[in-house]
Amino acid sequence: MINLTVVKETIHENLTQPFFLFAALIELTAVFLFSFGIELRYENEVLTGLGFFGRMIEDQVYIMSREFLRSFSGILVYFLMFLFIIGGSATHLGMLQSPLTAVILTKPVSRSVLFLSKFLGLWILVTVLVLAFSVILWCIAFYKSSGNMPTEVLLAPLSFSLEFGVIFAFSAFTAMLVENQTGVSILSLIVYFYVGRMAGNFTLPPVVHTLSLLLPPTGAMNFVTLGSILSGGVDFSVFLRGLPYVIISLGAGVYLFHRKDLR
């Protein structure tokens, strides 16, 4: 079901795309800021001060520590998600519009294999980028906190990686449905940043919450993970709910791709 040559080439091709280059640049900038701009002061394994380029904050340190964890595990990667979604939409739509795709499909490669291999290549690339980025930041924070940075925090970027799987599967499916990059990007961004996170919101009225279960649980995994970290224990239910969405989206995408005429 997967062609490793296509997976490898998808990674290589996307790595040189402007969106991904820009994302890599942002990651490098963040690593630079973390390395030289952030200072963590611990006393008896308790965070007592958080410094940013020499300006030390000592009030409300407990809240600050939570915000720090949130920033570390979420906000930086969250911003990159915007770039990855747009870049991913271009890759998925390229399957219908690129002359090279037409050539590949005259080789012994089926449409299903091409579709799934492109998806997997994209997912691997983004996951590796985000995880590598997060681990580097974690290592810097671990060093600066004299070993007080909890390992569990790394579960948050891992949960992002799983979200990439869900949202890329969704955008691969919508690419086959609407055949327009702007349309695919907008739909994916709406689902990720607005609609999808409803699936993780347990404070919604019961009816709305039940309906929200029909949505891909994107934008929710990170918060669930973060909550799990801060309160102890990990809730895997959202991850498990993401899996059927990936399977259904990819299945529907493959079905539509088989029925499409290539331009």
Place this chain on the structure above:
Amino acid sequence: MAPILETRSVSKSYRIGLRGEFVHALQDVSMSVGEGQVFALLGLNGAGKSTLTKIFLDLVRANSGEVLLFGEPARTSGWKRHVGYLPELFSAPGSMTIRGVLHYLGQLSGLRGTILNQRVNAELEELSLTDLSERRVSTLSKGNVLRLGIAQALLHQPRLLFLDEPTEGLDPAGRRMIRNLLIRLAISGVTILLNSHLLSEVELVAHRLGILHRGKLVASGSSSDLLPPHQRFQVEIAVIPPEERAWHHAKTAGIWTREVEGADDLQHLLSSLKSHAITPLAVKPLQTTLEDVFLEHISDLNK
């Protein structure tokens, strides 16, 4: 001999936009190509040539009709190891090198290791791309991208080649190189389906021709089948002719011209002129080219 490539009553139509015009890209097209033949599809832009090629390759699905490759329906994938394809406006990711593109597509064709390297080098040599092999696609000229497209189509030594506008954008030297390459491939037994606007090129390499117009195959056969069987002549006179409507009047020169086909018609016209005491200024034999035949078919249908 069983045809390598065959369509039976293939039709394809699609709608432009959600509520747009319904376009009949192909209408009831039936044709076949035998092993080792070079079949050229001719037609204006939008005639349906590329659509027909894509239907053969299962990239576009026909609404009706049957498409066979090597005697098997195109929907089966058994033909995939034996087919090479150059799409119209071939392109590859700009960040890849020429060698990288060939390695990638060679691997997808099932080539590995030493054989893959040998084949890549051979095609780079054949298409005069060896010196450019490490250049990125984004830095190549249009002509060199086309050469790369042809190289990838030939990489796995296919038995059947689909070439969509293989000389578009090439300089005269490049066109000659591709023409000679096609002739060599045809001699070695490769079957070729060629789409082209360049009729003079096609005339030199194709065994058989098909003229597509507005989705219909309006003529097909060998060059000699399509060219008129009789020699055409142009007769020139300097006085007002007896049947004025049949003549073209070149006002500035004061000369009237008329074309006739075959020696009998020419003789008849000359006798008629003689009976009116008109001496022709000149009788010129005309050469009918494929372009004349093509334009004649197109204009007949446009009337």
